[in-house]
Amino acid sequence: TQLLEQSPQFLSIQEGENLTVYCNSSSVFSSLQWYRQEPGEGPVLLVTVVTGGEVKKLKRLTFQFGDARKDSSLHITAAQPGDTGLYLCAGPFSNSGYALNFGKGTSLLVTP
Amino acid sequence: SAVISQKPSRDICQRGTSLTIQCQVDSQVTMMFWYRQQPGQSLTLIATANQGSEATYESGFVIDKFPISRPNLTFSTLTVSNMSPEDSSIYLCSVDLSGSEADTQYFGPGTRLTVL
Numbered sequence: 001t002q003l004l005e006q007s008p009q010f011l012s013i014q015e016g017e018n019l020t021v022y023c024n025s026s027s028v029f030s031s032l033q034w035y036r037q038e039p040g041e042g043p044v045l046l047v048t049v050v051t052g053g054e055v056k057k058l059k060r061l062t063f064q065f066g067d068a069r070k071d072s073s074l075h076i077t078a079a080q081p082g083d084t085g086l087y088l089c090a091g092p093f094s095n096s097g098y099a100l101n102f103g104k105g106t107s108l109l110v111t112p
Numbered sequence: 113s114a115v116i117s118q119k120p121s122r123d124i125c126q127r128g129t130s131l132t133i134q135c136q137v138d139s140q141v142t143m144m145f146w147y148r149q150q151p152g153q154s155l156t157l158i159a160t161a162n163q164g165s166e167a168t169y170e171s172g173f174v175i176d177k178f179p180i181s182r183p184n185l186t187f188s189t190l191t192v193s194n195m196s197p198e199d200s201s202i203y204l205c206s207v208d209l210s211g212s213e214a215d216t217q218y219f220g221p222g223t224r225l226t227v228l
Contacts, residue, residue, distance in 0.1 A: 033216070042116075042204050042219030043155070088154060099145050100206075100217060102155040 003027075004089055004103035012109045013079055021074045021106045023089035030092060032072045033100070034063055037086040046074075079110045114139055114207050116220035124226045125195055132191045133223045135205035140185035143208040145217070146178070150201045158203075161188050195227045 005024045013019055023032065031050045035043035047056050049065035049072060056063045060083075062075040076083055086107050090100040115138040125131050135144065143162055147155040159167045159180055167180040181189045192199050202222040209216050 035219075040221070040224070042206075042221045045216060045218065048216055090155075093157070099157050099160050100155075101157070104154045 004091060004101060006087075006089055006103035006106050008106060009104065010107050010109075012111070015080055015110055015112050016078050017110075019076050019079060019108070021076075021087055021108075022071070023073070023103055024071045025091070026070065027091075028069050030069070032065060032069075033090045034072070034074055035088040035090060037088060037105075038084075043088055076108075079108075081110045081112055084108055084110050114141065114209060114218045116205065116207060116218060118203075118205060118220040118223050120223060121221065122224040122226075124228060126228055127196055129195055130191055130193045131195065131225060132189050133203050133205075133225075135188045135190070135220055137186045137207050141207040141209065142185065144182065144188045145206045145208070146180065146188075146190045147204045147206065147219075148201045149204060149222070155204065158190070192225065195225075197227045200225055200227045 007022045011019060031048055033048045034046040036046055037043040047058055047063045049063055052067045052069045054065045060077045064073045072089055086105045088105045089103045093099050093101050117136045119134045123131055145160055146158040148158055149155050157170045158173045158178055159169045161167045161180045161182040163182050163185050177193055179191045202224050204219050204222045206217045206219045
């Protein structure tokens with residue numbers, strides 16, 4: 001089983017603070033994806049990282065894929081209340097084509 | 113990207129009944145997936161539904177409990193049969209747009225099911 005471990009599970013911060021969310025596995029993934037899910041909605045894709053060591057930026061969000069393609073991180077700079085949500089990392093199953101294996105998620109609350 | 117709709121958006125059902133959830137995509141896609149998200153939990157894959165073949169179920173999920181149809185390249189249904197309170201979850205369909213970016217999936221808004 002390709003387990004994806006996310007940490008922390010819960011995070012409550014004030015507006016303007018920085019934070020980092022981690023996604024770790026003992027397995028190598030061909031790619032990892034990060035999603036954000038808001039209550040009552042389906043997950044929305046933020047980014048896909050494919051190359052070991054890759055860094056991608058999406059406004060105040062910075063995503064990194066580990067050199068060995070076993071881990072990834074999401075860093076948010078100057079968090080805003082609109083960043084509140086459940087952040088999920090996911091990677092493809094090795095034996096199910098493109099189906100995704102999800103981590104348990106990090107629930108982020110940003111208060112004004 | 114793809115626009116995905118699900119019906120119903122939510123339902124409250126009695127124990128022992130069945131509910132069929134519909135998933136409609138605005139473009140033709142080969143691979144569709146059904147996931148379950150139990151309260152406060154992450155997503156768990158139920159099955160992969162490719163048009164023209166039988167759905168492939170993950171460990172812990174069986175066709176008798178979760179029959180799936182995939183009649184064409186834009187539509188799929190998932191039925192939750194003989195429901196019990198343990199089936200209370202959000203059910204999500206997703207599609208893979210292989211060719212746009214590696215393993216990129218887009219999700220519907222989900223169907224929130226409560227079983228009494």
